[in-house]
Amino acid sequence: LTKIAKDTRLIVAPTVEVRLSGPRIFVAADGPFRQVKGPVLNILEVFRQAERFDRALDELSDRGHTALDFVTLSSTVMMLVEWGVLVPQLDTAAPKGDPVEGMWTMHIDMLDDRARTDAYIEAIANAVKPGDVVVDLGTGTGILAVAAARAGARRVYAIERGGIADVAARVFADNDVDDRVVLLRGLSSELDPPELADVLVTEIFGHDPFAERAIEYIHDATRRWVKPGGAIIPSQLRVYAAAAELSQELVDKRRFSAKSAERWTSSYDMNLSAVGNVRPRHAFHLEDVADDKVRVLSERTLLFTSAIAALPATVVGHGRAIVVDDGRLDAAVLTFELDVGGRTISTAPDHAARANSWEPMVWAQPEPQPLKTGQSVTFDYQYAISRAHLSVNAAD
Numbered sequence: 094l095t096k097i098a099k100d101t102r103l104i105v106a107p108t109v110e111v112r113l114s115g116p117r118i119f120v121a122a123d124g125p126f127r128q129v130k131g132p133v134l135n136i137l138e139v140f141r142q143a144e145r146f147d148r149a150l151d152e153l154s155d156r157g158h159t160a161l162d163f164v165t166l167s168s169t170v171m172m173l174v175e176w177g178v179l180v181p182q183l184d185t186a187a188p189k190g191d192p193v194e195g196m197w198t199m200h201i202d203m204l205d206d207r208a209r210t211d212a213y214i215e216a217i218a219n220a221v222k223p224g225d226v227v228v229d230l231g232t233g234t235g236i237l238a239v240a241a242a243r244a245g246a247r248r249v250y251a252i253e254r255g256g257i258a259d260v261a262a263r264v265f266a267d268n269d270v271d272d273r274v275v276l277l278r279g280l281s282s283e284l285d286p287p288e289l290a291d292v293l294v295t296e297i298f299g300h301d302p303f304a305e306r307a308i309e310y311i312h313d314a315t316r317r318w319v320k321p322g323g324a325i326i327p328s329q330l331r332v333y334a335a336a337a338e339l340s341q342e343l344v345d346k347r348r349f350s351a352k353s354a355e356r357w358t359s360s361y362d363m364n365l366s367a368v369g370n371v372r373p374r375h376a377f378h379l380e381d382v383a384d385d386k387v388r389v390l391s392e393r394t395l396l397f398t399s400a401i402a403a404l405p406a407t408v409v410g411h412g413r414a415i416v417v418d419d420g421r422l423d424a425a426v427l428t429f430e431l432d433v434g435g436r437t438i439s440t441a442p443d444h445a446a447r448a449n450s451w452e453p454m455v456w457a458q459p460e461p462q463p464l465k466t467g468q469s470v471t472f473d474y475q476y477a478i479s480r481a482h483l484s485v486n487a488a489d
């Protein structure tokens with residue numbers, strides 16, 4: 094039996110599935126579905142990222158609208174642990190270094206992206222009042238924390254999990270703000286705030302805005318690091334999609350085909366024809382938007398919008414767009430916008446600044462579909478517990 098202490102960190106197991114049948118809820122983790130009573134959905138939401146047992150129970154009992162009682166909560170959590178739905182996270186130490194080595198070079202793109210960085214610095218200058226406490230979630234090179242100190246913050250907590258924190262420490266000293274900026278190394282969700290902040294600044298958005306678990310970390314930070322009613326930069330997020338045809342070069346590179354399977358069959362003298370039939374729906378980010386690799390066939394449509402302060406744990410977005418060019422529907426292209434102070438930053442190539450550090454996400458669809466001008470396409474987008482999914486289909 095798994096022993097749970099009050100500081101044991103639990104997380105939803107990666108294989109967990111939930112089924113609703115009328116009012117009944119069933120969960121499975123690598124085994125049969127079992128009916129579960131009690132506030133199981135609230136519990137899964139809280140543990141979608143690793144959370145301490147005692148903190149999770151506090152948070153769940155605090156939710157005034159659900160008024161969950163402590164005994165039901167703790168017994169339901171213990172039952173979910175027994176079933177393998179919640180698993181202890183053994184490695185409680187903050188990760189050392191960068192999770193992905195290539196992440197170092199992203200700081201070059203971000204610092205070169207003046208539209209992004211200037212918008213943040215301007216928003217910080219307007220939001221931070223002298224004497225404020227600021228938390229910079231994901232400080233990277235430290236640039237936004239320096240901006241917050243210059244705006245008059247009494248104290249800036251600059252959180253960074255990666256090796257780039259060493260650079261930030263130098264940047265703080267070189268700019269004479271190291272008396273006010275406190276560098277906190279580690280994952281924000283695993284650190285405890287020394288005091289609550291008046292302003293939260295964060296730029297942890299990937300090419301897919303949620304790919305770097307922005308929802309989970311921002312949700313945790315707004316709950317634990319910021320005073321009620323504190324300011325949050327950015328303020329609003331919008332996610333868009335458009336239908337697209339991919340160039341033959343991109344299709345060859347990004348879709349399994351009978352032709353490539355034949356080539357591999359001959360190269361390796363093995364029958365690899367089954368690989369040619371694989372049809373995943375998958376995403377990749379488009380590195381060189383300028384090369385005519387993607388032809389957009391529809392208007393872009395809004396799939397989802399939310400205040401950053403109120404991001405839901407699970408994102409569901411639907412949209413419909415008119416086709417403006419005949420072609421083959423191969424993919425949905427996902428872009429997003431952030432409202433940063435008075436400015437809007439867009440990742441869409443036709444709306445973005447030239448040095449935009451984000452690239453559109455291309456969601457290749459399993460099968461191509463013919464499209465005619467005037468027809469509609471429908472989009473379905475979902476994000477839950479670090480899994481995203483975008484599909485597009487021709488409609489009448």
Ligand SMILES: C[S@@+](CC[C@H](N)C(=O)[O-])C[C@H]1O[C@@H](n2cnc3c(N)ncnc32)[C@H](O)[C@@H]1O
Pocket residue numbers: 203204230231232233234235236237252253254255257279280281282296297298305310
């Ligand atoms: C997109 S960069 C932004 C860096 C810097 N704020 C800027 O605007 O140039 C995001 C940084 O946040 C860090 N990061 C992301 N999530 C984090 C978390 N939950 N806790 C600590 N650091 C995080 C990453 O390691 C990365 O260095």
